[in-house]
Amino acid sequence: MKILLKNALILKNAFSDFVKENIFIENGKIVEIGKFQRQADKVYDLSGKLIMPGFVNAHTHAAMTLMRGVAEDVSLEEWLFKKIFPIEDKLTPEDVYIGTMIAQMEMARKGVVAYVDMYFHCEAVVQAAIDFGMKALITRGLTDQSGSDNGRLRQNIEYFEKFNGKDGLVFIGFGPHAPYSCSLDYLDRVATVANELGAPVTIHLYESEKETYSLKEILKTKLSECRVIFAHCVHLKESDIELLAKESFFVAHSPTSNLKLANGIAPVSKMLEKNIQVCLGTDGAASNNTLDIWHEMRLASLLQKARDPVKICTTEALSMATLTGAKASGLTSGSLDTGYDADLIVLDIEKPWYLPLEQLKSHLIHSANSLDVYATMIKGRWVYFNGVFPTVDESEIKNRFEGVVQRLIDIEN
Numbered sequence: 001m002k003i004l005l006k007n008a009l010i011l012k013n014a015f016s017d018f019v020k021e022n023i024f025i026e027n028g029k030i031v032e033i034g035k036f037q038r039q040a041d042k043v044y045d046l047s048g049k050l051i052m053p054g055f056v057n058a059h060t061h062a063a064m065t066l067m068r069g070v071a072e073d074v075s076l077e078e079w080l081f082k083k084i085f086p087i088e089d090k091l092t093p094e095d096v097y098i099g100t101m102i103a104q105m106e107m108a109r110k111g112v113v114a115y116v117d118m119y120f121h122c123e124a125v126v127q128a129a130i131d132f133g134m135k136a137l138i139t140r141g142l143t144d145q146s147g148s149d150n151g152r153l154r155q156n157i158e159y160f161e162k163f164n165g166k167d168g169l170v171f172i173g174f175g176p177h178a179p180y181s182c183s184l185d186y187l188d189r190v191a192t193v194a195n196e197l198g199a200p201v202t203i204h205l206y207e208s209e210k211e212t213y214s215l216k217e218i219l220k221t222k223l224s225e226c227r228v229i230f231a232h233c234v235h236l237k238e239s240d241i242e243l244l245a246k247e248s249f250f251v252a253h254s255p256t257s258n259l260k261l262a263n264g265i266a267p268v269s270k271m272l273e274k275n276i277q278v279c280l281g282t283d284g285a286a287s288n289n290t291l292d293i294w295h296e297m298r299l300a301s302l303l304q305k306a307r308d309p310v311k312i313c314t315t316e317a318l319s320m321a322t323l324t325g326a327k328a329s330g331l332t333s334g335s336l337d338t339g340y341d342a343d344l345i346v347l348d349i350e351k352p353w354y355l356p357l358e359q360l361k362s363h364l365i366h367s368a369n370s371l372d373v374y375a376t377m378i379k380g381r382w383v384y385f386n387g388v389f390p391t392v393d394e395s396e397i398k399n400r401f402e403g404v405v406q407r408l409i410d411i412e413n
């Protein structure tokens with residue numbers, strides 16, 4: 001399949017200038033960007049639009065759309081242990097599938113092309129990603145809090161063996177939940193396996209003030225030898241920040257969730273000063289409550305600007321949402337270039353809030369609206385196009401989703 005996208009402005013990556021060129025895509029990959037004439041099976045005239053790399057949501061629990069809005073105005077502990085875990089105990093693989101599907105529809109609608117997930121019933125998450133056509137690094141949440149991990153690590157390994165690399169969309173990593181829910185021995189075991197398999201790891205770290213373990217001790221485990229995405233990192237000491245400055249380490253910053261659960265503001269400016277690779281995540285829809293990287297990008301920037309107008313600048317914010325997320329997840333390039341997968345979004349910039357066009361890059365952070373996303377393409381396939389989700393039956397999924405939610409409410413009563 002040969003696709004020609006023409007007459008749009010193009011932003012190849014966070015650091016580049018806007019150019020008015022064409023993009024030629026063949027078999028899911030970008031073949032050429034430039035001023036050329038070529039024959040294609042499908043030609044799209046995208047005048048008045050901007051094409052840019054799609055976003056990576058580097059930390060989420062996709063199926064938690066099922067619990068959007070169910071636990072408001074509470075602290076992290078009450079939210080997680082009292083409200084969320086009891087509901088999660090009742091979730092079937094089918095529920096996780098449908099919750100993940102709704103999450104992917106929201107993410108695609110708002111310009112996300114790839115996400116990093118930590119959840120359970122991962123076979124259902126895999127199936128949802130494949131059916132929808134979205135890239136995902138899927139990890140099984142792991143804990144040995146009850147004294148045993150009840151086969152969770154074994155399951156995670158099975159997911160890896162069965163699904164890693166599937167359709168070039170799905171990759172499997174390991175998801176030790178947090179240092180407070182995993183013993184050091186267990187963390188070491190998980191990291192040893194991940195390291196042997198060459199799989200990335202993601203873990204919640206220093207989300208709330210109450211988390212007082214030692215990062216130094218944690219990094220004495222094999223975790224130090226893995227590619228790791230540390231979610232949150234709100235309560236880092238100066239000395240911890242240094243420890244995270246490493247080629248294979250990434251921080252997934254989730255400012256909305258951190259504010260909403262009263263956890264505070266992560267020291268992102270300090271992290272960036274130390275060259276820590278910071279990307280963005282929404283966390284789950286039960287603590288955000290949207291899966292909107294535009295929103296995280298703007299909030300991340302504004303929260304640091306409260307103290308220092310220089311941070312987080314436009315280019316930094318954009319690269320956190322694209323290039324760094326891509327590097328962290330290993331899923332996509334975060335950049336539009338020859339030879340890369342066509343993972344891109346089309347933004348309708350014919351709105352008053354994109355004027356003056358001369359300053360368009362800053363509007364992408366501080367003035368854009370996620371619903372201005374006109375289309376989202378993953379590996380050369382439209383997963384959202386002008387109001388339609390071409391890969392799925394939208395109303396069937398919505399109906400099934402509401403059915404699951406109703407069943408959960410009925411069990412409750």
Ligand SMILES: N[C@@H](CCSC[C@H]1O[C@@H](n2cnc3c(=O)[nH]cnc32)[C@H](O)[C@@H]1O)C(=O)O
Binds near residue numbers: 141152204283287
């Ligand atoms: N509880 C599961 C494994 C954990 S999956 C990942 C978990 O992370 C939880 N989670 C979501 N957001 C957060 C957060 O912000 N902090 C800590 N945990 C979270 C989510 O509810 C989910 O239970 C089991 O029994 O096998």
Ligand SMILES: [Zn+2]
Binds near residue numbers: 060061231
């Ligand atoms: Zn989380």
